[in-house]
Amino acid sequence: MTPKHKRTWLLSALALVVGFALLAAACGSSKKSSSGTTSSTGTSGGTSQQKTFANFRVVYDTGTDYLDPGLSYTVEGWEAMWNVYLSLLGYKHVNGPDGATLVPALATDMPQVSSDGLTYKLTLRKSLKYSDGSAVKATDFQYAIERDYKVDSPGVGFFSNIVGADQFSKTKKGHISGITANDSTGAITIKLLKPQGDFQNILATIFAAPVPQGTPAKDQSTTPIPSTGPYLIQSYKPNRQFVLARNPQFKALPNVQAGNPDKITVSIVEDDAAALQQVINGQGDYDFHPIPVDRLANVQQKYGSQLKVYTPANTYYFFMNAREKPFDNVKVRQAINYAIDRNALVRLYGGLATPTENVLPPTYPQYKKLNLYPHDMAKAKALLKGTGATSVPITIWGSNRETSKKPVAYLQDVMTQLGFKAKLKIIDAAVYWTTIGNQKTKAQIGFADWFQDYPHPLDWFDVLLNGERITPTHNNNYSNFNDTAVNKKIDDLKKQPTLSDQVNTQWADVDRMVMQQAAWAPYVNRQFTDFFSSRIDTSCYVNHVLYQFDFSRICVK
Amino acid sequence: MATEPATTEFTLDTAQLLAEEEHGRSIVGRSPWYLAWRRLRRNKVALTAFALFVLVVAVSAAAPLYADHVAHTTASANHPTENVKVGSKIVPVISQGGTYTDPKTHELRVKPVNIIGPTWWHAGGKFVLGADENGRDNAVRLLYGGRNSLIVGVGSAFLCTLFAVILALIAGYYGGVADWVITRFFDLIWAFPVILLAIALGAALSINGLHWNLRLFHVNLESGSLWIPTIVISYVLIPYIGRPLRGQILSLREKEFVEAAVAQGAGPLRIMFGEILPNIASSALVFFTLVVANNILLEAALSFLGAGIQDPNPSWGKLISEGQDRILTAPWLTITPGIAIVVTVVALNIFGDGLRDALDPRAKVRIEH
Numbered sequence: 020m021t022p023k024h025k026r027t028w029l030l031s032a033l034a035l036v037v038g039f040a041l042l043a044a045a046c047g048s049s050k051k052s053s054s055g056t057t058s059s060t061g062t063s064g065g066t067s068q069q070k071t072f073a074n075f076r077v078v079y080d081t082g083t084d085y086l087d088p089g090l091s092y093t094v095e096g097w098e099a100m101w102n103v104y105l106s107l108l109g110y111k112h113v114n115g116p117d118g119a120t121l122v123p124a125l126a127t128d129m130p131q132v133s134s135d136g137l138t139y140k141l142t143l144r145k146s147l148k149y150s151d152g153s154a155v156k157a158t159d160f161q162y163a164i165e166r167d168y169k170v171d172s173p174g175v176g177f178f179s180n181i182v183g184a185d186q187f188s189k190t191k192k193g194h195i196s197g198i199t200a201n202d203s204t205g206a207i208t209i210k211l212l213k214p215q216g217d218f219q220n221i222l223a224t225i226f227a228a229p230v231p232q233g234t235p236a237k238d239q240s241t242t243p244i245p246s247t248g249p250y251l252i253q254s255y256k257p258n259r260q261f262v263l264a265r266n267p268q269f270k271a272l273p274n275v276q277a278g279n280p281d282k283i284t285v286s287i288v289e290d291d292a293a294a295l296q297q298v299i300n301g302q303g304d305y306d307f308h309p310i311p312v313d314r315l316a317n318v319q320q321k322y323g324s325q326l327k328v329y330t331p332a333n334t335y336y337f338f339m340n341a342r343e344k345p346f347d348n349v350k351v352r353q354a355i356n357y358a359i360d361r362n363a364l365v366r367l368y369g370g371l372a373t374p375t376e377n378v379l380p381p382t383y384p385q386y387k388k389l390n391l392y393p394h395d396m397a398k399a400k401a402l403l404k405g406t407g408a409t410s411v412p413i414t415i416w417g418s419n420r421e422t423s424k425k426p427v428a429y430l431q432d433v434m435t436q437l438g439f440k441a442k443l444k445i446i447d448a449a450v451y452w453t454t455i456g457n458q459k460t461k462a463q464i465g466f467a468d469w470f471q472d473y474p475h476p477l478d479w480f481d482v483l484l485n486g487e488r489i490t491p492t493h494n495n496n497y498s499n500f501n502d503t504a505v506n507k508k509i510d511d512l513k514k515q516p517t518l519s520d521q522v523n524t525q526w527a528d529v530d531r532m533v534m535q536q537a538a539w540a541p542y543v544n545r546q547f548t549d550f551f552s553s554r555i556d557t558s559c560y561v562n563h564v565l566y567q568f569d570f571s572r573i574c575v576k
Numbered sequence: 577m578a579t580e581p582a583t584t585e586f587t588l589d590t591a592q593l594l595a596e597e598e599h600g601r602s603i604v605g606r607s608p609w610y611l612a613w614r615r616l617r618r619n620k621v622a623l624t625a626f627a628l629f630v631l632v633v634a635v636s637a638a639a640p641l642y643a644d645h646v647a648h649t650t651a652s653a654n655h656p657t658e659n660v661k662v663g664s665k666i667v668p669v670i671s672q673g674g675t676y677t678d679p680k681t682h683e684l685r686v687k688p689v690n691i692i693g694p695t696w697w698h699a700g701g702k703f704v705l706g707a708d709e710n711g712r713d714n715a716v717r718l719l720y721g722g723r724n725s726l727i728v729g730v731g732s733a734f735l736c737t738l739f740a741v742i743l744a745l746i747a748g749y750y751g752g753v754a755d756w757v758i759t760r761f762f763d764l765i766w767a768f769p770v771i772l773l774a775i776a777l778g779a780a781l782s783i784n785g786l787h788w789n790l791r792l793f794h795v796n797l798e799s800g801s802l803w804i805p806t807i808v809i810s811y812v813l814i815p816y817i818g819r820p821l822r823g824q825i826l827s828l829r830e831k832e833f834v835e836a837a838v839a840q841g842a843g844p845l846r847i848m849f850g851e852i853l854p855n856i857a858s859s860a861l862v863f864f865t866l867v868v869a870n871n872i873l874l875e876a877a878l879s880f881l882g883a884g885i886q887d888p889n890p891s892w893g894k895l896i897s898e899g900q901d902r903i904l905t906a907p908w909l910t911i912t913p914g915i916a917i918v919v920t921v922v923a924l925n926i927f928g929d930g931l932r933d934a935l936d937p938r939a940k941v942r943i944e945h
Contacts (some may be wrong), residue, residue: 370673
């Protein structure tokens with residue numbers, strides 16, 4: 020898999036208490052009147068009433084990479100397109116951990132999986148139409164996956180276990196032999212090389228969303244692809260604005276209801292303070308940006324009911340490249356883990372973070388808190404003694420976003436205290452992940468974060484720390500961590516079809532094994548804010564574990 | 577009725593003034609530099625401005641001393657978990673924030689962090705101007721920022737003037753193809769707005785640095801090097817000095833003293849650097865002072881936009897950029913470097929104008945772009 024561009028705040032379950040409270044609030048809101056029409060949609064989970072209103076004005080940041088389902092790999096892109104391009108499977112549109120429940124979307128039912136775990140059978144719903152009026156066909160699914168390969172999608176790594184995918188990736192001709200589809204019956208069959216416990220989650224990603232055959236194999240962000248979901252992309256001016264409008268062809272599906280806003284106007288604003296002010300002034304309805312640290316107290320006091328704080332599944336860490344000196348020495352990696360004061364890093368994020376030493380975020384049932392590296396500079400210095408590490412010049416890599424600049428400045432200070440000659444290399448966020456994910460860069464150490472693509476430990480350990488998945492370019496394993504025992508354990512657990520308690524315990528063991536080898540220096544799990552204008556009824560607020568704030572469910576007072 | 581020269585007059589020397597200054601002695605020949613100095617020293621405003629600039633330089637140069645002996649930190653040292661004694665109180669540099677669940681609403685709420693503000697002198701010189709979001713001492717960063725801004729401003733002005741003078745001498749003296757090539761080079765740079773060109777070059781070089789490894793010529797500047805903004809700023813301003821100087825040289829090379837030097841068998845280098853250069857030196861010097869002020873401003877703009885001095889090095893422009901997110905609650909973060917820039921640039925401009933008047937009262941030397 021190619022790098023996930025790290026504003027990908029794809030959420031998670033955590034916040035059980037908050038989730039349930041909000042879910043209750045959301046359900047309660049169905050009885051309230053709205054300024055628009057109210058109608059029943061008969062969907063499962065969350066609000067069962069539609070409360071339409073004319074325009075929902077979103078103030079977004081600059082993180083939208085593409086509005087093409089085959090290319091987008093940021094939370095901004097996914098959050099916007101979640102209600103535009105539907106996949107065969109999807110997730111419940113509800114708050115809290117229940118949002119991680121897989122449900123059929125364009126498929127009639129959940130897939131039938133063969134006993135050997137190698138064959139998945141699904142059936143496309145009948146009479147589905149794209150927003151341009153053309154019929155959705157079963158072979159469109161196959162076309163979408165093949166198009167992913169043709170456009171060099173960052174999501175192709177998800178499909179590499181499909182029979183024939185590897186061959187297709189080389190030739191980009193013919194078809195992927197492991198996918199067969201019948202347009203008359205809607206039957207879709209997918210054959211895998213090996214059992215894969217997270218394959219249903221992969222089918223629910225936006226990369227697997229069917230697109231009309233003939234969609235050009237190049238970025239279609241500004242010439243939007245016809246949609247299957249409740250909204251369509253009406254226009255897109257990169258870095259300025261995009262507009263989502265109702266899809267006239269959409270008919271409510273059992274797990275996907277029509278949205279409340281008739282139109283969603285998304286303005287792209289770079290500055291956090293300016294974005295906040297727009298929403299306070301009523302020029303916008305929703306501020307995607309984090310509230311600036313020094314404004315938090317005031318905003319919370321004055322506009323408390325309009326502010327939502329949530330904890331997506333994320334881990335912020337420093338990668339340490341095990342192929343480069345001095346981090347090829349486990350003692351050096353452990354020394355960095357001892358040297359960083361995670362509580363200090365929490366303060367750098369304005370208190371909106373929790374210290375961590377785990378790879379997995381605490382929202383995961385597999386999470387078992389690790390306490391291997393309490394802050395201890397003396398121990399860190401002792402570990403470095405005799406390694407010769409401090410004589411190696413160090414370049415610390417970071418992107419020019421505030422979330423990266425602060426921790427790398429801190430790390431440089433810490434490494435200087437340890438005796439290293441460390442300098443910073445800050446590069447533009449747009450090229451950061453591809454740069455450090457290229458082996459030629461030989462990035463020694465630097466900032467990284469991860470937000471889940473789907474709620475499964477494989478999305479963390481297999482994607483980020485399996486040495487067998489290290490690639491020359493678009494590498495996600497920035498540490499180039501390659502431990503035979505860890506790789507084997509991941510491969511074994513990958514075959515497990517379900518996440519039983521026993522399997523979860525084994526994933527917790529992998530977490531410990533990785534951190535004993537100090538593959539990373541994880542430091543915080545961050546919390547984020549959503550802020551709304553006074554006209555918005557926040558009782559309709561739905562924050563999904565994966566896609567974060569659900570635009571389609573919001574309503575006005 | 578004879579008109580008394582105004583005390584602030586510092587342009588043309590009147591016979592009466594000269595006689596008074598020579599204390600009745602016979603008037604002797606004075607070098608142009610001496611005469612310029614005499615005019616300049618009568619310009620109290622310019623001298624005061626220069627003294628102010630020298631003060632700014634001295635204070636900035638003293639940054640390491642202040643950091644070591646007063647603030648007991650460095651420009652890049654982070655102190656997020658430390659406490660400081662302010663008067664009789666112990667104050668955290670950055671307080672412990674966090675989130676909690678509101679017992680009434682059961683919603684997640686924030687306990688925001690509090691970053692220490694100016695302690696003035698109540699904390700033994702620590703955090704005089706408070707801390708930034710990394711817990712770094714703002715006063716120390718302001719002084720180091722001044723040092724970096726001045727190094728880049730003066731360094732780029734020096735480089736810019738040096739190259740502009742050399743190119744102008746070659747173009748103006750040789751004319752022909754050399755003049756055509758050099759003026760087209762000036763035109764090429766001139767075709768772009770200064771700020772846009774500087775941003776483009778600064779942003780490109782700040783990613784990968786500058787690496788030229790030719791057979792005899794090696795340049796390896798890493799992305800955080802102060803040389804990068806210095807070179808970028810000097811490069812984009814070369815034609816703004818080179819072009820007017822070339823005009824002066826075109827005129828000077830037709831003068832009799834040049835013809836006399838040629839007649840005496842002087843070579844091109846001797847004529848350029850021995851005959852023409854002294855005649856444009858006063859203009860170059862004035863340009864230099866004005867360009868320093870201009871370059872400090874340009875560096876601030878570039879650093880504000882992220883294309884100038886790179887992390888963790890501070891500069892005044894960068895400090896303004898870093899402080900803008902907290903402008904409502906911690907305005908001193910932006911105001912103090914802003915004042916420093918204004919004082920320095922105004923002082924240099926006033927001094928530059930004074931110097932121009934002293935060196936050549938009839939000259940109209942301006943940096944315009």
